[in-house]
Amino acid sequence: MNRITVVGSLNIDTTLQVNSFPLPGETVKALNKSSTAGGKGANQAVAAARSGAKVYFIGKVGDDQQGKFLIEALKEEKIDVSSIKLEKRIGTGTANIILDKNGQNSIVVYGGANGHLDSLDINQEENKIINSDFIIAQFETPQKATKEVFKLAHKYGKKTILNPAPANRIDTELLGLTDIIIPNEFESSEITGIKVKDFKSMQENSRKFHNFGVKATIITLGNKGVFYSFNDEEKVVPAEKVSVIDTTAAGDTFIGAFGAKLNLTMNNFTSAIDYAQKASALTIQRLGAQVSIPTLLEIKNKFKENFK
Numbered sequence: 254m255n256r257i258t259v260v261g262s263l264n265i266d267t268t269l270q271v272n273s274f275p276l277p278g279e280t281v282k283a284l285n286k287s288s289t290a291g292g293k294g295a296n297q298a299v300a301a302a303r304s305g306a307k308v309y310f311i312g313k314v315g316d317d318q319q320g321k322f323l324i325e326a327l328k329e330e331k332i333d334v335s336s337i338k339l340e341k342r343i344g345t346g347t348a349n350i351i352l353d354k355n356g357q358n359s360i361v362v363y364g365g366a367n368g369h370l371d372s373l374d375i376n377q378e379e380n381k382i383i384n385s386d387f388i389i390a391q392f393e394t395p396q397k398a399t400k401e402v403f404k405l406a407h408k409y410g411k412k413t414i415l416n417p418a419p420a421n422r423i424d425t426e427l428l429g430l431t432d433i434i435i436p437n438e439f440e441s442s443e444i445t446g447i448k449v450k451d452f453k454s455m456q457e458n459s460r461k462f463h464n465f466g467v468k469a470t471i472i473t474l475g476n477k478g479v480f481y482s483f484n485d486e487e488k489v490v491p492a493e494k495v496s497v498i499d500t501t502a503a504g505d506t507f508i509g510a511f512g513a514k515l516n517l518t519m520n521n522f523t524s525a526i527d528y529a530q531k532a533s534a535l536t537i538q539r540l541g542a543q544v545s546i547p548t549l550l551e552i553k554n555k556f557k558e559n560f561k
């Protein structure tokens with residue numbers, strides 16, 4: 254069983270369904286409102302836990318009801334939440350999603366407490382890193398804190414996985430501390446400045462990451478699957494052929510499931526990719542984010558494989 258520390262965000266996703274988007278200055282009625290647990294960090298932690306990993310979470314929420322709700326949601330997944338701190342001065346992160354009747358959405362994200370994760374919060378959790386095999390981080394918490402945790406990870410011989418999402422400028426020092434980078438096409442293009450459009454451009458993207466010290470690159474390509482570059486092998490692995498209901502959390506599922514399955518020696522790199530694509534294929538056949546992420550048992554049953 255892999256042990257994983259996820260350093261990342263916890264958000265309340267509030268969705269308001271409307272007939273049409275309000276124009277500036279206009280007020281419209283919401284037809285429905287729902288609030289669910291989200292945040293890229295939390296989603297990836299849930300995906301890893303449901304795939305059988307022991308997961309520790311390092312993050313920050315506000316000292317409010319929403320923060321408590323998010324912590325409880327992770328506890329229900331048997332995720333260790335003892336390193337989630339309460340930020341007194343600022344509220345829990347929220348993603349406010351307005352969804353119109355055509356399925357189009359507009360999202361306003363308030364980072365809140367997530368943006369206040371700092372080096373001190375990381376240094377107090379050295380034991381969690383010592384106890385882990387992999388560290389997973391994204392870009393919804395400060396890169397400075399991620400750098401700190403990746404440095405500690407390498408000090409103790411642990412592997413680091415970076416999901417540079419949402420797309421943002423990257424600190425190149427952080428790339429040098431990253432063993433595996435997993436962006437989607439857009440994020441990869443934004444970071445390298447080379448548009449991902451064909452196999453050659455994918456190779457160029459991964460070579461650019463490699464030059465900064467990254468050991469392996471996986472670019473997720475939506476319904477086209479993934480491109481990977483690892484140990485001089487560069488390939489596209491096609492996605493599962495399934496009908497899509499809602500792609501929310503496809504990427505987060507891939508990353509959490511991949512981290513749960515990969516051996517520390519990385520000698521099962523391609524079978525971990527295969528497993529993670531199957532996990533994502535189940536997520537996109539269900540509505541919602543965290544609720545749609547499958548368990549190891551569901552994946553085994555659905556694909557009639559044992560996934561050692």
Ligand SMILES: Nc1ncnc2c1ncn2[C@@H]1O[C@H](COP(=O)(O)OP(=O)(O)OP(=O)(O)O)[C@@H](O)[C@H]1O
Nearest residue numbers: 437473474475476478492500502503504505530533
């Ligand atoms: N339409 C699809 N059909 C089959 N598999 C899919 C589809 N969309 C996504 N996937 C699977 O999920 C993985 C991640 O998807 P994607 O590249 O869209 O990530 P993402 O942009 O981070 O997703 P999101 O932001 O929606 O969570 C893909 O590599 C693929 O395995």
